[in-house]
Amino acid sequence: MADIAPIYEYAKLILGTDHTGHGFDHVKRVAAMAKQIIAEDQLQVDDYVVEAAAFLHDTIDDKVVKDVVKAKEEVQQCLLAAGATAEQISHIFTIIENLSFSKELLAGAQVSSLEGQIVKDADRLDALGAIGILRTSYFGGAHQHPIHESERAPKTFTNHADYRKGTTVINHFYEKLFLLSEKMHTHFGKQEALRRKDFMTTFLTEFYREWDV
Structure with missing residues (x-):
C-alpha cells in the first residue's frame, strides 16, 4: 500500500517557505477539506489519490516553483518512492496538472474524475470565506497589487x-x-462555497463603508 507520509514531507519541504498564500498550511487544509467532502457526500474513491493530489497540487504550480519540469520529475520520484502504482501516479498528475482556475482559462473546463472534482472543490473552498480573504490579501501584497482602486472596474x-x-x-x-x-x-x-461567499459579501459591504469614509 502506498504511503502518504513521504508525500506530506515533500509538500512541507517545497511549500514550507511560501509567502504567497500557497504554502504548506494551504495544502493541509485542502487535504482535510477533501476528506470532509468524501465523508459528507459519502463518496467511494481512491483515498490515496485524493490525499496525495491535495498535498502535491501546488508543488508544480508556476506561481510557486521556478522550474515546473524539474518539479514534476521530483513529484514523480516521490510518488514512486512512496509506493504509488503507475495508475495512481498517472491519475494524480492528471488532477494536479488540470486543477487551477487559470488552467481553465487556457484550456477550458475539463471533465474530471470524481477524485479530481473533490480536490478541485477543496482547493477552491480554501479561496473563499475568511481564509480566502486573507489569502487573497496575502497574495496581492506579495505581488505589489493595490488593495482597491475605485476607478478600476x-x-x-x-x-x-x-x-x-x-x-x-x-x-x-x-x-x-x-x-x-x-x-x-x-x-x-x-453548499459550503455559498456559505463562504455570503461571508465575503458581508465583508465587502463593511470594506466599502470604511474605504469611502
Whole structure:
C-alpha cells in the first residue's frame, strides 16, 4: 500500500517557505477539506489519490516553483518512492496538472474524475470565506497589487495571459472568487462555497463603508 507520509514531507519541504498564500498550511487544509467532502457526500474513491493530489497540487504550480519540469520529475520520484502504482501516479498528475482556475482559462473546463472534482472543490473552498480573504490579501501584497482602486472596474478574463497580469485585491473577489461557487462539483462543496461567499459579501459591504469614509 502506498504511503502518504513521504508525500506530506515533500509538500512541507517545497511549500514550507511560501509567502504567497500557497504554502504548506494551504495544502493541509485542502487535504482535510477533501476528506470532509468524501465523508459528507459519502463518496467511494481512491483515498490515496485524493490525499496525495491535495498535498502535491501546488508543488508544480508556476506561481510557486521556478522550474515546473524539474518539479514534476521530483513529484514523480516521490510518488514512486512512496509506493504509488503507475495508475495512481498517472491519475494524480492528471488532477494536479488540470486543477487551477487559470488552467481553465487556457484550456477550458475539463471533465474530471470524481477524485479530481473533490480536490478541485477543496482547493477552491480554501479561496473563499475568511481564509480566502486573507489569502487573497496575502497574495496581492506579495505581488505589489493595490488593495482597491475605485476607478478600476473588475474584468472578465478569457485567457491565461491576461489573468496573470495582476489586478487589485478587491477586484479579485469579482474576477475569480465569486465565480467559484458556480464551478463546484460536489454537493457539500456547493453548499459550503455559498456559505463562504455570503461571508465575503458581508465583508465587502463593511470594506466599502470604511474605504469611502
